[in-house]
Amino acid sequence: MLAYILRRFLGIALTLLLLSIFTFVLSRTVPGGPWLQGVEIPQSPQQVAAFKAKYGLDKPLWQQYLVWLRNALTLDLGVPFSMPEITVSRLIGRLLPYSALVGGLAATLAIALGVALGIASAARANTWLDNVITLYAVFIGTIPSFVMGFVLAYFLAAKLGWFPTGGWGGPRHLVLPVIAYGLPVSGGVARWTRQCMLEAMGSDYVRTAYAKGVRELGVMTRHVLRNALIPMITNFLPLFPGMMTGSIFIESVFGLPGLGKYFVMSSTNRDYPMVLGITMFWALLIACTYLVTDILYGIIDPRVRIAEKAA
Amino acid sequence: MARKKVARRRFLQLTGMAAAGAVIGGCAQAATPQVVKETVEVVVTKEVEKVVTKEVEKVVEVTPAPPTGPTNALGVTLPADALPLEKQYVLEPIGEVGGGYGHIMESLYNRAFEHFGGTEPLTSLDINLQVYPVACESWQVSEDGLYWDFKLRKELVFSDGKPITAHDWVFTLRRAMSSGYDFGWFYFDIKNAVKVYNGELPPEELGIEAVDDYTLRIYTEKPTPYLPALGVWFAVAPKHAYEQYGENWALDPQKYISSGPFILTKFERGVGHKWELNPNYKGIRRPYIVEIREENLPKGLPAYIAGDIQRISIDANSPAGERALVNANPILRTESHPQPPTNTDYIGFNTLPGKFPPLDNPDVRLALCKAIDKETLVSEIFQGFAEPAWGILPKGFPNYIGEQLKELDPNVYDPEAARQLLAKAGYPDGKGFPVFEMWIRQPDASRMALCEAIQARWKENLGITVELRPSDFQSFTDTAFKQKNAPIYFVNYSLDYYDPATFLNIFRTGGRHPHEDPEWTAFYDEANAIMDPEKRFALLQEAEKRLVLSVAYYFVESPFGIMLWPCNLKGETVQPNKDGYQFYGGGGVGCMHAYEGMYWADPACRAGLR
């Protein structure tokens, strides 16, 4: 197991390395640069040179990369060009909670709602309830989150005044973004849950369970759900980092603080350390989530666990 | 996206300028009697701070006669209809890096804020856009016009109690010009500024000097009649803050040293900032409001209607429909305030010899200009949110002569004449004319539509094909202005200060444009240096005419917007000025921009808005 995790970490490290090279090269090959920042009159070559020297941009590309890499290995992602008072790592640390809260809560909502609906629709497969839920799942999934955001903001905020139209202040400010973000995703979750449940329900061991006299509730909880959980978890866990990175639209609609906005900003500003730092951070988070998912998979599925042990 | 640029534009738009040529005064002018009275009080008791407070308290006790509201930490008593102090705050969207400055003279990138709450500028503009002294009491220009003496206010102190002296000003400007401050060109009129900025001379050579502790002398390269107007961009920074805390002192509430009426009390990057009144402030900008909050805010009219944001601007680029929505709502209509145009869009041609023939042929360029029916296009596309531009100065700007320029040949739509001109140049019906790209800097929907309409006119009227190349700010600047590789470009310029020079300066040879005209530059420089305002303006008019006639540029339109703020925002500075324009909090940077002269009254007038 330990060896497995170590091997996976090597894989993640390699992934991150490749990604950093890709992002690094991409950011340096596009026209423009940070020193052209909103300046109507081009700066003098001396100014640009001074700037480049200050941020080490005068060195050959590979040297810059190696410097970045060396620092990154000590978790030093550099200082954003545009925010000299803070490091990229600290900025991520400061803004992550907001993205994580919105994305995480939305994912939680999506999963909770979706799983509940999915189970209900699988348990009553091919009934009107199933049809209604399937219809909901299909349609809700076709609505982009920002559209949902507009609709909710109008009704519940602008019109009824129950919630603020946006901004950051407290739990009340979270309600709309989380719903707007989570609801469309719940459709997909419900469909996948239903599929997993049905798959488990059609399996031989469920037939065995019925044959030995277990009642429906028991079959559903002890046999169907326990097995369906495995593919569900492996699919739903990556939703968390996925939704955290995608919260940029919701941040934009509701004017929330978060990493997404800063990523967009940094890209426009050619703020290399920020772009690279945020990208690498999310990639690390996503890769780790996959790893955790796989480990968890091994924990909840005894077949995998033992196979690992035996091997 | 256009974040950087948009932010800056907004930042500058807030300096909203009114119509009709205001004369730049050579002497101080009091903004309102009330402010003067305050000033006097402070002057009298400047030695001991504690006395000030007591005196102020006394004033409150002694004169209860008119019904008054609460008194804030600066001792300013709010009008009777004001809401309690805890409601007297200004809510601003958090700076998206670009907007504003931690300290006005901070170096490249250190921008986090968007107002002059924490710094004292040399001069400012009142709501009538007249220059008045802020950190100085008065100024005096030398006989030859080559240097200016600014008499500084002796009572001013930093928030830590240290007096603000001319040495601080000298330090601030030297630092700004030698540390890569990205708006350094604001100060290029100062003697040796360009060379210091480019690192060719040491900062000490900058033409700025402390004659004594309270007299600041600024030398200029040549006579610069608009220097006081430029003074809105001169701010003072505490030398000891740099020495004590290093570069980033202005981004830390623990270290922040304010020279203005507000002081930073919270700074969480990306999350929120807060400014509160600086009780040690002794200057003349004395706001009613007690707090500036910068937060992540929602956007759009619904948020405005719901009261979650305090102001919103609507222009031709706003999401579709906002204007109609405002028109449909009587309360919103009362809350909307048109702003004067402050910028101009123009098309530039790369006339560098041999670079993009035949664009170096004035006849060809004239043909291109005459093929555009500007008036129709602008009114159709901008729907009242822009004035057609006949020269670089936007309508209403001092020395605006649009009516005269309109008659000039390049501004007259005449497709037939255009065709003939083109034929004369060797391209009958556009045959053989190269396919050029028109680079467009950060087009929004309406500008893009405009460019496409122009593209269509050229095709229809001249038979030539031009391809549109929308581009981001960086790539555009790099290609069009630095490499000078764009044959045709569509770009915008916004005012920096309140004088025609702000616009005309950019057309000087050696500036950003791929067009060289030393003759015009010489003429303009001479005209610009004339100290007699009337004579100078007359010659500048001539310069603008020549600029239009050079056909290196074709001026298209000056867009403007409408600012909405709640009807319960009251005070002197939100009143209409002499031209009928109203500015939020006095108009923005350079114009009393510490939100002075405004306060929140009872919101009853907004009832039923939802």
Place this chain on the structure above:
Amino acid sequence: MSTAVSAAAPAVAQAQPRYAGILAGAWRRFRRNKLALFGLGYVVFISFVAVAAPYLTPYTYDKINPSIALQGPSWSHPMGTDILGRDMLTRIMYAARPMLIVGFATQLAGLAIGTTLGVLGGYLGGAVDWAVSRLVELFSALPWYLIVLYMVMVLSPSLKNLILALTITSWVNSCRVVRGLSFSIRKLDYVEAARALGIPGWRIVIYHVLPQAIPLLLWTFASGIPTAVFAEAGLSFLGMGVRPPQPSWGQMLADAGNYWMYWPHMFVFPSAMITLSVLAFQGLADGLREAMDVNVNI
């Protein structure tokens, strides 16, 4: 030989002649799926509309006519007009173009890259497979929305760059599908049989491995298109989508988003088109997979 055979072969079995052929069978199965039929119909219809838009409408998508701005649906403008007085129906029709171009181009490119890599990895195994798996791993760990955003931003927003950026991420799915399938097909008896028959590797890949991937690939293809539609809508919302005045549904939606209650027609129609497209392509995808899956045993 054959004489002996015919004597010994009364056992000629009656192959049930119920299916006329593989395609007919597929079509028969496909036809039964209502959603898939709808999807197919929609895709055909919308493609026709996109191509023939100039001939279907008397208006142009960019002609401004402020005097009739913001009108609700009427006979002359069935979907109303937008803020600049442009016919919404016309814009909706033209907007099908970027949707289809982005969707098809990204998926096709992704398919080409993904299939090649997937087959190479899955069939050849070994070091090639290791490299492909690392690549897939790399791209699945990408915060892909950010990458797309970043690429579109730095390369300047245009249809071409949008496609480029989306392609970078769109190949991963098909690669994973093909790799997994090749991997399992490689172990199937008929591939073993082909090897036993001395059929060269490239032939095995082309004739025996790849055809099996077709249903899944078609499915990935069709179900990837909604992703592209969403991505385009999202980028348009952030102002990085298709350039105005060229219309796209996402952009129209983003424009009208905050004002949907005042001019529902500006919001409802693009929104409905996105919903319909996503539904149609998903339905088509599911239908295709079901229909093409001749062999339930693999």
Place this chain on the structure above:
Amino acid sequence: MDTNGAYILRVEDLKKYFPLRRGLLGRGIAHVKAVDGISFAVRRGEILGWVGESGCGKSTLGRTVLQLERPTSGKVFFDGQDLTQLGGEQLRRLRTKMQIIFQNPYSSLNPRMPIGRALIEPMVVHGIARGKQAQERAIELLQLVGLNPYFINRFPSEFSGGQRQRIGIARALALNPSFIVCDEPISSLDVSIQAQIINLLQRLQQQLGLTYLFISHDLRMVQHISDRIGVMYLGKLVEIGPTEEMVHHALHPYTQALWEAVPIPDPEVEEKRQVAILEGDVPTAANPPSGCRFHTRCPYVMPVCREEEPALVELAPGHFAACHLHKR
């Protein structure tokens, strides 16, 4: 055993180990010893039956013999040529002579290839026939296996399991091989179909003079069709000999137990019969028992069995067994 021509195939100490992934870099440390040192030979024109329980490595043996899996070590002489030494291309050309019939008729046919094309493809690839000629030959082949050539353009999904197996056989015959590995060709067929296929295989063998390595777990069928039978247990060949001998005078306790366990379709016999049941489970091939691999289940286990691995010895003419009981 080595005579020119008498033996079409000779296998010497063949081993096939599958590595188990383990360790930091996934290097295999443990192995599943699917085939662990097996030697035997197949006479030209005979049917060599090969039995063993699932997981004993009999299918792996078949594939390794044909070099579909490259052996870990050992030699495989086919017509005097050592297949293990041949490169890919040489081997590919030699494939015309040796073929395989698979167990599962559903997975052994490409579902997206009409059966005619599946038959023609190998001929074209090997340049045996092309165009019309190939078509004709395909028709012949279909007739040969008892299928109506009318269906030549149909897809496998349109055929029943038995018919598919016939197609699989036709495909194996397409290249005119002399040696065919029948890898459990009937075990996934219905009872009434099994006999059809067995009969077909038998007829073809006689008609075309083929040699079969007939792998199956169905002892009755193996007994029915084979000239000789080999019995495998956990990767080892435990006994091999002529069918009569193997059935009536099995020497190895495992072979005996196998015959004992097979039910006889006659209730009268079964009623009287007292079945001696072999206890326990088959151990895993990844970790086989020491000594004789059968000792964990053997009713006659002796101390030596745990220590020492018995060698395969000829105990009667052509009858070999690996058991300490029969040490001479």
Place this chain on the structure above:
Amino acid sequence: MPLLQVEDLRVHFRTKDGLVRAVNGVSYELEEGDILGIVGESGCGKSVSALALLRLIPEPPGEIAGGHAYFEGQDLLALKRKELYGIRGRKIAMIFQDPMTSLNPVMPIGEQVAEAIWVNSSVSRREARRRAIEVLAQVGVPAPAERYKDYPHQFSGGMRQRVMIAMAISCQPRLLIADEPTTALDVTIQAQIVELVKRLQRELGMAVIWITHDLGLVARVARRICVMYAGRIVEIGPIKEVFSRPQHPYTLGLLASVPRGRTGRRQPLRHIEGAPPDMISLPPGCAFQPRCQFCAEECLQEEPSLVALGDGHLAACHRLGRLPVEALAPKVAS
């Protein structure tokens, strides 16, 4: 009264291709303590007819289209779902073909056995656990207490099937339905399982329905045999009777196609031509008619019904008694 009396059982599946009449009028009786073997080819309805007794047919697409199954006087097919729980596991238990997929892969085997106990009786979980260990020991799982927490995949196929059997007999049912329980196992293990079931049957005195396609196995296990073809019973009767005097051509063919003992090597086997029919479009008349060498005109017209031949031996063939039985009689192994 017999323990189980099945009358005209019909089970249909509604598939996209059409209606599958999987079980098409099946009737038989089973006495207490008897062992009935049901044989037939795949798809003949033998498993479905058994699953239908416990109402384990997935509905939809399946449905019990008619018939009765009286078990201890109750019609199983008419029971309410709640009442079924009193039967399943407690009175009638079932074991399935593939013990790997039939056991819950994420539940320890001990718990699965214990579950069968506590859902069917009001014992505590602890008591259920104790009894589960007992039952596991009874079916020959070595060290059941230690292996209680092990998961199915840690067991060999034979052991898994023992666990399945343990679950089935844990409540001492009156009837055990074994649905091809040894098909997935090796011969030596199969022998073990067969002996185990036979032993338990003796010990517990339960009746067994043993479904298989292996004629040898049925000869070893069953006392009566029921041959099914295309959803119908074609022949049923005491095992020795049917084996020695098969009356239906299909039974004849099946018996003939099995190589018998030590004879007939190199002789072609007698086999039945063709393949089982497509259950969606059954041939007219007798379902076996397309493959029957004795097919006559009447066989094409009408479905034959079961005819009693005495001694509980029944067969469904139009040409009963008119077949050249001797010519086909299996050569009995020496």
